[in-house]
Amino acid sequence: MSEQEKLRLIEHWSRAASVPGRARLNLRYLARRAIWFAVTATTFATKRLLDIVVSATALLALTPLLAATALLIKLEDRGPVFFRQQRVGRDGRLFGMWKFRSMVPHADRLKDHLLGTNEAAGGVTFKMRHDPRITRVGRFIRKYSIDELPQFWNVLCGHMALVGPRPPVPREVALYTVADRQRLLAKPGLTCFWQVGGRATIGFEDQVRLDLDYIRTESLWLDCWLLLRTVPAVLFGKGAF
């Protein structure tokens, strides 16, 4: 350390001897704390605020579509309209994710017979192109992702965010490795990088990599950009089955 630096250090800390000097030092701490608090609070608050505003607006604006879908599902086989599935949220906490029912009632019981015909790459997730359990209305609403719209309610409740890694089912999480588990560190969301890109055609390992890329680079602008990119991806029904 040079003499000049030493002198500056002495000058800085000799302030602590006098009352006004101490006040200045305390003020520096208070200013740092205020900035720290403002930045931490706003980053959390803006994302949550965006979630609440967008999901509430979407629920209100899409009411006719939601009502029509509910009616069609009810008319087709008189079963329940909604389907509540246990999903793994942030830090592995379970929550019930709402969807429109697109499969026959008790589809989970039939899944065990179908596990041998899994078509998703990687073997952790379960996806099939021509699942026999899907109803006629179900096929249509899945193609245009209408079955996912009730999740705006989960966003409004705070279980999910608009943008974030898709919440997996507990059965998949049990097969995760330590590295895969890191995607549970963020709040799950409706859309993320791989929904905008290839959707169901992306392999599991790349999904995890993209989810972690999102957690690393998460920001308000990225969220807005992803939300805007999601709309055309959903409308053209690319890669969804």
Added chain:
Amino acid sequence: MTTNSHTPRPPASGTLCLLLPDFRALDTVVRRPEPFALWPIGPRPLLAWWLDEAVRRNVATVQLVATADRPLVEAFVAQTGYWSRRIEILDATPAGTEAEEICGLPGTAPFAAPCDGAELLQLWLLLQLNWLSAPRDPAAPTIDRHLAPEVWVAPHARIHPSAQLIGPCWIGESAVIGEDCRIGPHALVGAGAVVDAGAELVRAAVQPRTYVGRTLRLHEMIAEAASLLDAGRGVRVEITDRFLLAALQPKERTSFARCAVRWLSRIFATPRRNAIA
């Protein structure tokens, strides 16, 4: 689409039995309320790294033998389903099983149990530094950024361009590093900590949400809120000047009534002049 090399794992089987050490009687310097297994090592508690190990070994059940502070361990286990393993909390090691004592990080040789508070503090710092210098694969998917060899930075950390990061070091999530700081070698900055201009950290660990004042030099130390734990000398110093070292956020929000009771009890506890005479 890239090729996928992920192979499905076989279903989990077997049991991992972990013995949580009871260092309550020794904890005279650090004085943390939680048991040693829940002390933070980097971003997560020590126990979390062992539960990761259970996932790596692909066991179905984890048995935790907690002889002390059972409610705190239960609360930790209850609030997380992160590992999706069955976690049982037992009072004693079941007969016929060999329990591994959590006195080190998984994959390394366990340390000898400390004999006093100073050694316990040294053990804590040593574990944090060991976690830091454990080899990490830069190609493996992780949420931390790999800036330089052995320099890892968690998301949303803000680092001044004039700050020096010397590996091995790790900067936690949304931590702030001021101008001309020297972080490392062997330094950890916890999540949400603020290191002010010109500070120097060598073989030191700053705990989450702690403010480290301007031009402070921490060598062989742990800074936690307003207390400085000097592992070299084995002592704890409470800092009253908040511009030196302070908490950025109180650990728990105290209600107005509790504050009033605390102040009143302080006033009544002050010995009156007559009483001393």
